[in-house]
Structure formats: structure tokens, C-alpha cells
Amino acid sequence: MNQFAVIGGGAVGLSIAYEFARSGCKVVVIERGLCGQEASWAGGGILPAAVFDPKDHAYEKLAGLSAKLHRQWAEELKAATGIDTGYHRCGEIFFKHEAISGDPLTRDLPSLSARGIRAELLSAKALKHLEPNLAIAPADLDDLQVYHTPNSAQIRNPRHLQALKAALLQMGVSVIEQAEVQSFEVKGDYLHAVQTTAGRFVADRFCLAAGAxxxxxxxxxxxxxPVKPIRGQMALLQMEEPLLRNVVHQGGHYLIPRLDGRMLVGSTLEDVGFEKKTTDAAIAQLLQFAKTRLPLLRDASVEKCWAGFRPASPDGYPFIDALPGFANAWVAAGHFRWGLFLSTGTAVLMKQLIQGEDLSLPLDDFRLTRNAESMMPLGRSDR
Ligand SMILES: Cc1cc2nc3c(=O)[nH]c(=O)nc-3n(C[C@H](O)[C@H](O)[C@H](O)COP(=O)(O)OP(=O)(O)OC[C@H]3O[C@@H](n4cnc5c(N)ncnc54)[C@H](O)[C@@H]3O)c2cc1C
Structure with missing residues (x-):
């Protein structure tokens, strides 16, 4: 039979399914709700500028690989499904970049330059030329810490997910929705089947990619x-015309301009468990940031606000590895702030790992054992 089952239909699970289906495997995706409705829908779709440098750390290599694959996949998905994922090179502007706790992607100007990623300090004149609608306070330019990465890109993530699902269906993948995995059938070191709310599924190999x-x-x-949810809230504003070209960051907040005039404003990082709601205080703070940085947004109407759960690991690195004690089960989870971005590289690595192919980069930093202390085995009774 050689059936490969992916549990979880977010960006990570759908991308893994896509990569396997393209290599001719028989694939089933088992999703609790509808595919692509959780973190992967809630996210902003920023794809940071990245290059693949063999001298870099594994995380940066994964970023470089993923950036290259996104360019390819956007074209391939459009050709296969007719869905335009909105992939385009938009650039990013950073006002005084501050490192975000638990985020391994270094984005300060010296680190970017050292890694060969194009990043330019902006004068007030250059900034005004690049983004005439931005409000620039004298304090912003006091120490001239505003910089630009022209090669950053973005996708409309809901469309990317739709395109992935459509491509999977075209390739004959079974996409089983409204099927929550509730228990497992194990024979020795072999995961034999999953029991879901929509029935039992037997497979030869399993990949757990259920996000948070x-x-x-x-x-x-x-x-x-050790993967837990970190809530992020977003607000979507509607304008007739795009007011920016670049994604604009300040501290942990950002503005993501869509080409149709919509503007995404993000986000928060909240350790509140699985409480999926927006709060008035956080949304007010996001809107305040947006309207201060981009005064023309004062006329914008708020189309929608939402919250999603980033799957966070203790060090911010994803887990891409075999499941301990099993000969036929793997895990791809914990991508935290960059799961949409890293989903393409993760999919390729997971296929290489499972199929015993040469790896594009070493997986040591993504192994489950790197957090050995938090990986204590549980009692076997809890199946
Ligand atoms: C506000 C916000 C902004 C973000 N912005 C960006 C960004 O700009 N760029 C970026 O790269 N990343 C961004 N992220 C992070 C990114 O969204 C996540 O890292 C990524 O979506 C994780 O993908 P995933 O497939 O692992 O998880 P998810 O998308 O959450 O998918 C997991 C899936 O598993 C399913 N599932 C769960 N349990 C079961 C079960 N028992 N049985 C079957 N199915 C199950 C769920 O229903 C879900 O569909 C952002 C996240 C948030 C919240």
C-alpha cells in the first residue's frame, strides 16, 4: 500500500503532503477542521529575505532554502491550479529593529549584511522616497536606524493554502477534513493506525504536523x-488604494500592505494557552501603532480582527525529526513566528529524512533530543 499519512492540514502539513505527492507517494491528509484555518490562516505571510549560505547556522540555511522554494512553488502552484498566491517581492522596512524573545531569525542590520542579505540603511530622504505616506518623527532618524531589505517577499497565506489543497486534490491526495485524530494503534515500534472522529485510517508512515x-x-x-501556543492578534484594515509597498516593522508591530489596498496590522505575542479571542486593549494598541506610523489609515475601516496560535518551541526552532521509539512516525512542528515561511524547506527536509535521501542541511538543531530534559518519556498507558 505504501500509504503516507499527514496529521494536520496547516501550511506545514499541506506542504509536506505536496512534496510527498509530487514524488509519487500515496498520501492522505487528516485534518480536524478544514485545512488551513488555524495559525497558517491567521499569519501575515511575510517571507523574510534570506540566502542559502553553507557557512550559516542550520536555521538560516533552512530560511535560505525556504525563500528559494517559495519563489518556485508560487509559480508551480499557479500553473497547476490557476490560483495566484499573491507571492511578490515587497521589501521590508525596519524602524530600530529589536530582537524578539524566542525568535531565532536574526534581523538586525549587521547580521543581515554579514549573511550577504541585501540590507540598506535609509536616510530620511530615501525613506520618504520609498514610502511617502509614512509619518517620520525626528526621533526615528536621530540615530538613523531605519533600514530596508528589498528582497523580502510576502504571500496571501489563505490563497497559498487554497492552492496547496487544490494541487493535492489534483494529484489524487485524499484530504480528509472534519476528522480529529483522537487515538493511535501501536504495534511495538510501529504506528499502525489512527482513530479519528471520521473513522479509522491505516498507513505505513505518519507525520504529525498539528501545529500548536x-x-x-x-x-x-x-x-x-515542548510545543505550546503563543497567541497573536491581527487587525485587517480596508483602504481603496495601497498606501505602502513595503512591510513596515517597529518593535514587535508591523504593517503588511496587500496589493488590493488592504492593510494587515500585527501583532501580539501572548502566552495565554488556547484562548482564541481578540482583546480590545491589544487591537486598540495595534490600531494606534498603525495610525501613528501611517496617518492616512485614520480613514480606514476595520474589516476584521482575529487571533491565532503560533506553535512555539522553547528555543524557537522547529522540530523536524523522527518520533522517538517509532520506526514509521515523524514530527514537523514548533515553527513559532515563521511557519509559513519555513514550511517549504521543512517539507523538502522531511521528505529527504523519511526517504533516506541526502539532506539539504544538517538536522541536528531540529532534533527532538536537543531539548533532552523536556523530552522525558511519558507512561505508556496514556494512548
Ligand atoms: C498573528 C500571526 C502572524 C504570523 N505571521 C507570520 C508570518 O508573517 N510569516 C510566517 O512565516 N509565519 C507567521 N506566523 C506563524 C505561522 O502562522 C505558523 O508558524 C504556521 O502557520 C504553523 O503552521 P502549522 O501547519 O504548523 O500549524 P497550523 O496552521 O496551526 O496547522 C495545524 C493544523 O493541525 C490541525 N490539527 C490539530 N490537532 C489535530 C488533530 N488531533 N487531528 C487532526 N488535525 C489536527 C489543526 O486543525 C490545524 O489545521 C504567524 C502566526 C500568527 C498567529
């Missing part, structure tokens, strides 16, 4: 995976 919920699954397989 992945540890709920691994707990039942004797593995305490």
Missing part, C-alpha cells in the same frame, strides 16, 4: 514535545 496542538498527539505516543 502537536504535543497533544505526541503525549499519546509517550513523547512530551
Amino acid at each position: 496542538w502537536t504535543s497533544h498527539l505526541t503525549n499519546r505516543l509517550d513523547c512530551a514535545l
Whole structure:
């Protein structure tokens, strides 16, 4: 049969399914709700500028690989499905970049330049020329810490997810929705089947890619995976015309201009468990940031606000590895702030790992054992 089952239909799970289906495998995706409706829908779709440098750390290499693959996949998905994922090179502007706790992607100007990523300090004149609608306070330019990465890109993530799902269906992948995995059938070191709310599914190989919920699954397989939800809130504003070209960052906040005039304003980083709601205070703060930095947004109407759960690991690195104690189960989870971006590289690596192919980059930093202390085995009774 050689059936490969992916549990979780977010960007990570759908991308892994896509990569396997393209290599001729028989694939099933098992999704609790509808595909692409959780973190991967909630995210902003920023794809930072990145290059693949063999001298870099594994995380930066994964970023470089993913950036290259996004360019290719956007074209391939459009050709296969007719869906334009909105991939385009938009650039990013950073006002005094501050490192974000737990985010391994270094984005300060010296680090970017050292890695060969095009990044330019902007004068007030250059900034005004690049983004005439931005409000620039004298304090912003006091120490001239505004810089630009012209090669950053973005996707309309809901469309990217639709395109992935459509491509999977075209390739004959079974996409089973409204099927929550509730328990596992294990024979020795072999994961034999999953029991879901929509029936039982047998497969030869399994990949758990259930985002912030992945540890709920691994707990039942004797593995305490340290992945937890970190809530992010977003507001979507509607304008007739695009007011920016670049994504604009300040501290942890950002503005993402869509080509149709919409503007995404993000975000928060909140350790509040699975409480999926927006709060008046956070949305007010996001809107205040947006309207201060881009005064023309004062006329914009708020189309929608939402919250999603980033799947966070203790060090911000994803887990891309075999599940301990199993010969036919793997995990891809914990991508935190960059799961949309890193989903393409993760998919390629996961296929290489499972199929015993040469790896595009070493996986040591993505192994489950790197957090050995948090990976204590659980009792076998809890299946
Ligand atoms: C506000 C916000 C902004 C973000 N901005 C960006 C950005 O600009 N760029 C970027 O790269 N990343 C961004 N991210 C991060 C990114 O969205 C996530 O890292 C990524 O979506 C994780 O993908 P995933 O497939 O692992 O998880 P998810 O998209 O959450 O998918 C997991 C899937 O598993 C399913 N599932 C769970 N349990 C079960 C079960 N028992 N059985 C079956 N299915 C199950 C869920 O229903 C879900 O569909 C952002 C996130 C947020 C919240």
C-alpha cells in the first residue's frame, strides 16, 4: 500500500503532503477542521529575505532554502491550479529593529549584511522616497536606524493554502477534513493506525504536523514535545488604494500592505494557552501603532480582527525529526513566528529524512533530543 499519512492540514502539513505527492507517494491528509484555518490562516505571510549560505547556522540555511522554494512553488502552484498566491517581492522596512524573545531569525542590520542579505540603511530622504505616506518623527532618524531589505517577499497565506489543497486534490491526495485524530494503534515500534472522529485510517508512515496542538498527539505516543501556543492578534484594515509597498516593522508591530489596498496590522505575542479571542486593549494598541506610523489609515475601516496560535518551541526552532521509539512516525512542528515561511524547506527536509535521501542541511538543531530534559518519556498507558 505504501500509504503516507499527514496529521494536520496547516501550511506545514499541506506542504509536506505536496512534496510527498509530487514524488509519487500515496498520501492522505487528516485534518480536524478544514485545512488551513488555524495559525497558517491567521499569519501575515511575510517571507523574510534570506540566502542559502553553507557557512550559516542550520536555521538560516533552512530560511535560505525556504525563500528559494517559495519563489518556485508560487509559480508551480499557479500553473497547476490557476490560483495566484499573491507571492511578490515587497521589501521590508525596519524602524530600530529589536530582537524578539524566542525568535531565532536574526534581523538586525549587521547580521543581515554579514549573511550577504541585501540590507540598506535609509536616510530620511530615501525613506520618504520609498514610502511617502509614512509619518517620520525626528526621533526615528536621530540615530538613523531605519533600514530596508528589498528582497523580502510576502504571500496571501489563505490563497497559498487554497492552492496547496487544490494541487493535492489534483494529484489524487485524499484530504480528509472534519476528522480529529483522537487515538493511535501501536504495534511495538510501529504506528499502525489512527482513530479519528471520521473513522479509522491505516498507513505505513505518519507525520504529525498539528501545529500548536502537536504535543497533544505526541503525549499519546509517550513523547512530551515542548510545543505550546503563543497567541497573536491581527487587525485587517480596508483602504481603496495601497498606501505602502513595503512591510513596515517597529518593535514587535508591523504593517503588511496587500496589493488590493488592504492593510494587515500585527501583532501580539501572548502566552495565554488556547484562548482564541481578540482583546480590545491589544487591537486598540495595534490600531494606534498603525495610525501613528501611517496617518492616512485614520480613514480606514476595520474589516476584521482575529487571533491565532503560533506553535512555539522553547528555543524557537522547529522540530523536524523522527518520533522517538517509532520506526514509521515523524514530527514537523514548533515553527513559532515563521511557519509559513519555513514550511517549504521543512517539507523538502522531511521528505529527504523519511526517504533516506541526502539532506539539504544538517538536522541536528531540529532534533527532538536537543531539548533532552523536556523530552522525558511519558507512561505508556496514556494512548
Ligand atoms: C498573528 C500571526 C502572524 C504570523 N505571521 C507570520 C508570518 O508573517 N510569516 C510566517 O512565516 N509565519 C507567521 N506566523 C506563524 C505561522 O502562522 C505558523 O508558524 C504556521 O502557520 C504553523 O503552521 P502549522 O501547519 O504548523 O500549524 P497550523 O496552521 O496551526 O496547522 C495545524 C493544523 O493541525 C490541525 N490539527 C490539530 N490537532 C489535530 C488533530 N488531533 N487531528 C487532526 N488535525 C489536527 C489543526 O486543525 C490545524 O489545521 C504567524 C502566526 C500568527 C498567529
